[in-house]
Amino acid sequence: MLARILVTLGGLLVVALFAALIAPLFIDWTSFRNDFEREASRIMGKPVVVHGSVDARLIPFPTVTLNDVRVGASDGGAPLIQVAQFSMSAELAPFLSGEALIFDMRLDRPKARLRLQPDGTLDWARGSRAAIPAHTVILEKVEIADGEIEFVDEQTGRTRRVSDLSADLSARTLAGPWRVEGRATLDGEAGSFSLSSNTVDETGALSLRARLVPDERPFGVELDGDLKIVDFRAVYAGRFTLTENRPASEVKADGALRINGEFQLTNESIRVPEYHFEIGPPDDPYIVTGEATLDTGKDQRFLLIADGQQIDVSRIGNSGSSGKTGRDPAISLRQRIDAMLAIAADIPIPQVPGRASLKLPAIVIGDTTVRDVRLDVRPDGAGWIVDNAVALLPGRTQLEAKGRLNLKEQRSFRGDLVIASNQPSGFANWLAGSVDPAIRTLKTAGFSATVNLTDTLQQFENLEVAAGPATLRGRIERQSFAEQPPALSLQLKGNRIDLEALQALAGLVAGDASTGTLLQ
Structure with a gap:
């Protein structure tokens, strides 16, 4: 009896399987x-x-x-x-x-x-x-x-x-x-992504978390917010975190970059009403706060405002530690500016119109402390238009600059430059590690000029030099090429001249270790 039941069930199963095979033909x-x-x-x-x-x-x-x-x-x-x-x-x-x-x-x-x-x-x-x-x-x-x-x-x-x-x-x-x-x-740039969402709530908002990691970029971004359709327009708003996209060993050695804040993303703009930037050791990080806006519509523009605390460049990257900023008797203002330009060259230049405003109480680069830094710039292709740059250098020396800064290929700055020191001996000691006796006699010193500064050419037009009570006007041009001694040309006139003081000041600014032969 049991055998018959099993045979019957087996037969029914074969029929069912056969029906399943041919059923699609008749559906x-x-x-x-x-x-x-x-x-x-x-x-x-x-x-x-x-x-x-x-x-x-x-x-x-x-x-x-x-x-x-x-x-x-x-x-x-x-x-x-x-x-x-x-x-x-x-x-x-x-x-x-x-x-x-x-x-x-x-x-x-x-x-x-x-x-x-x-x-x-x-x-x-x-x-x-x-x-x-x-x-x-x-x-x-x-x-x-x-x-x-x-x-x-x-x-x-x-x-x-x-x-x-x-x-x-x-x-x-x-x-x-x-x-x-x-x-x-x-648009040709590969990367990975992940998304997770909840269900749409009664207001029509979809809670969405997103993580985007480009392959060739040094950072990724994590977004956590609400996605809505408002007046047939998509709006995504919440909080963001930027994460470094590099090996964990490098992050541990240098200290991870940490940026987070609020965001609002539409097709017309990316708005960051508040951000918090940290870099360096977690127990003693460097912190910058501010806001940013990028208009992505028909008229693209951006705005970046940064307000930070004192920053020690050597603690947060390789540029500061490798730059020529240590105590070196042959170092000059030009060489120190070169080191700062090397750091600036690592900053990406936006390819849309806009402006950036930076305010820092101090920047520490090696033995150099630059105080009360204020910088207003606009991107310009391979460089920046400097609307206003103000900083207080050692020796109570005020630096002001306006012009165009090029950071790609041949670096250059063309514009107006003013340097005025109320303590020339302190300024000289910072630059050269020693003070020429002629400079010790000066209570004030400085110059203003329209400049054209490159790696091989330094031109100072419409130059006005003040060395104590003496005032000189004219121009200076210095050329320096690899494996060749520098050439210096001066055309100056004024009410009086202290040749030794002028020679010492020119040597500091021009960067010649030996100023004794500079004006021969």
Whole structure:
């Protein structure tokens, strides 16, 4: 009897398996296609049409594959999203309780085209709203392979492209929470990313955490905030943290860079109303606070305001420790400025109009302390337009400068320069490690000029030199080339001259270790 029952059950199983194999041949796939298009359109909020074939199998689990799936259409008739092949595998049991458990979904070669209209609204946000079955569809695993996204910004006329998009997604329900991890290339720059979200709340806000790590950049960014659609415009606001993208051994040796603050991101601007910058040892970091704005719309501009405490450059990077700033009797003002320029050259130059304002009580570079630093600059291609630069050097020496600073290829500064010292002996001791007797007799000294300073040429036009009671006017030009002695040309006239004091001052500024032969 038992054997007959087993044989009967086995026979029924064979029939069931055979039916599962041939059933897809008799299913009305036209009806299935229509049902899929109707439900998918309701979920997406845009019309969904399957232009290709529909294939299915029931064993070992129900699997449906749809080819050439298109979502919506732009004004030009092109679809907003086109997927070359869309497949999904689901379990049968959850259907009995009214749920759809999709444990494997794959989108091959999806292409999306988003358009920002001239009024700043997102085309996807317009039209009918999505009707998401919040608790009926579960996605255990979704794979995106070889995806592309084209973002057309009609406000600015720019088009940005995401290519080589690959990602793994999962969702407790279609309404969230979502988790996404993957890689992509934005306008030729590759990197990795991860996203996680909660469900949309009653106000329409989606809590979203994002982490972006470019491959070729020294930093990554973590964002945690709320994403909303306000008047058909996307707004993402919350807090951010910048993290260094370098080996842990290097971070431990130099001290990690820590930047965090608030942000508001729209298509028109990136607004940072408050940021907190730390670098160096955690128990004694250097701190800068401020605000920043980058307008990314049609008229791109940026604003950066930084207000910090005293900074010791040698503690936070290699530039300060390797620069020529130690006590060296042959060092000069020009050489010390060279060391500072080497540090400035490491700062990225924005390629959009704007301005940056920096205020620091002191900068320590080796044995040098530069106090009361105020700097207002604007980017200009390979350099900066210096609207105002003020600093107090050793020897109660005031430095003021305005002009253009070039930091790429041949470094140069062209503009107006003023140096005025109320303690020339202290200024000389800082520069050369010793004080010429002729300088000790001076109570004040300084100069103002229109300058052209490069690595090989230093020109001082419209020069006015004050050395004690003596005032001289004219020009100075100094040329220095590798393996050649420097050449100095002076054209000066005035009411009186202290030759020894002038010779000593010229030697300090020009950078010649031996001033005895400088004016011969």
